Amino acid sequence: MTEATHPVVEETADGIESMETRGAATIAKAVADAVETVARESSASSTDAYLEELYSAMATLHDTRPTAVTLPNTLRIIHRALPSDESDLETLQTATIEAATSVQDEIDAAQTELGTYGANRLRDGDTVMVHCHSTAVVSCIETATDQGKSLEVIVKETRPRYQGHVTASDLADTGVAMTYIVDSAAHRYLDTVDHVFVGADAICADGSVVNKIGTAGLAVSATARDVPLTVAASTYKMDPGTLDGSPVEIEYRDPTEVLDPETQESIGNPRIENPAFDVTPPKYIDALVTERGLLAPEGVHTIMTDRFGDGPAIPWTEPSR
Numbered sequence: 001m002t003e004a005t006h007p008v009v010e011e012t013a014d015g016i017e018s019m020e021t022r023g024a025a026t027i028a029k030a031v032a033d034a035v036e037t038v039a040r041e042s043s044a045s046s047t048d049a050y051l052e053e054l055y056s057a058m059a060t061l062h063d064t065r066p067t068a069v070t071l072p073n074t075l076r077i078i079h080r081a082l083p084s085d086e087s088d089l090e091t092l093q094t095a096t097i098e099a100a101t102s103v104q105d106e107i108d109a110a111q112t113e114l115g116t117y118g119a120n121r122l123r124d125g126d127t128v129m130v131h132c133h134s135t136a137v138v139s140c141i142e143t144a145t146d147q148g149k150s151l152e153v154i155v156k157e158t159r160p161r162y163q164g165h166v167t168a169s170d171l172a173d174t175g176v177a178m179t180y181i182v183d184s185a186a187h188r189y190l191d192t193v194d195h196v197f198v199g200a201d202a203i204c205a206d207g208s209v210v211n212k213i214g215t216a217g218l219a220v221s222a223t224a225r226d227v228p229l230t231v232a233a234s235t236y237k238m239d240p241g242t243l244d245g246s247p248v249e250i251e252y253r254d255p256t257e258v259l260d261p262e263t264q265e266s267i268g269n270p271r272i273e274n275p276a277f278d279v280t281p282p283k284y285i286d287a288l289v290t291e292r293g294l295l296a297p298e299g300v301h302t303i304m305t306d307r308f309g310d311g312p313a314i315p316w317t318e319p320s321r
């Protein structure tokens with residue numbers, strides 16, 4: 001018998017698909033929270049019925065957005081923490097709740113820890129350029145200001161979804177001086193910048209980083225201007241699916257985010273493409289700041305195999321139980 005989907009699953013999935021809930025870490029926490037609610041409020045009367053309900057919730061959540069690997073990694077971590085088939089229903093529910101809670105705590109702790117490592121890279125008086133909105137980058141800047149450093153931040157607008165607005169709102173509370181620019185102005189402003197900081201949606205086995213569209217171009221420009229690019233991202237952004245050389249799937253979003261149909265029609269109806277992310281090769285990345293400290297892109301493979309080393313993919317959609 002298939003258990004009915006808990007409303008929290010639909011709400012969470014809708015929130016992620018519509019980008020009301022967005023950013024890799026925030027998506028991961030929302031998913032863990034939804035799984036925790038499903039486990040806590042399940043009315044399943046047998047282990048089989050409970051697992052069916054749980055895996056169906058995980059499958060729905062998994063299919064919301066393809067690029068941020070924190071989503072499948074969160075589900076993987078929770079799935080791995082579950083005890084064996086023979087466990088009784090209550091043991092399974094408790095283990096799910098504990099795993100889902102602990103992954104949320106770990107995400108928060110990682111943001112704080114990597115924030116310190118990121119802040120340590122910044123000196124008093126530095127100017128930092130940022131792209132999109134990353135809670136990890138905001139953590140680095142907040143920590144640096146808590147350390148008493150005075151910073152200037154150049155906030156890139158980040159078309160088409162204007163995540164620069166979210167970044168500016170977050171940073172407004174820190175008291176940093178902010179300058180807001182359109183994306184195409186980045187190269188011009190890089191000659192006044194000491195650091196570029198970006199987040200990540202996925203870190204690949206070869207040390208390349210998947211992040212908001214525009215990151216790769218910014219990285220090339222920063223390299224040309226000798227400005228180091230720091231990626232702020234915890235190790236749960238590492239994508240074990242890339243260990244076999246597979247690329248990360250890049251999400252293409254609705255063309256209407258770029259142009260409304262009327263304007264599109266009025267300018268000769270060009271085809272519109274709206275890739276949400278791009279891939280920055282390791283040669284343009286100075287360092288990653290993670291909760292384990294500073295990492296060179298070349299060091300990603302070792303930590304990835306240590307953390308997720310039991311094969312390229314955990315087939316939680318085809319559970320081994």
Ligand code: RUB
Nearest residue numbers: 022023024025134135136199200212
């Ligand atoms: C968000 C984005 C962010 C990363 C990192 O894209 O690319 O840089 O997700 O964020 P979108 P965090 O707005 O399309 O979700 O550091 O918060 O995990």
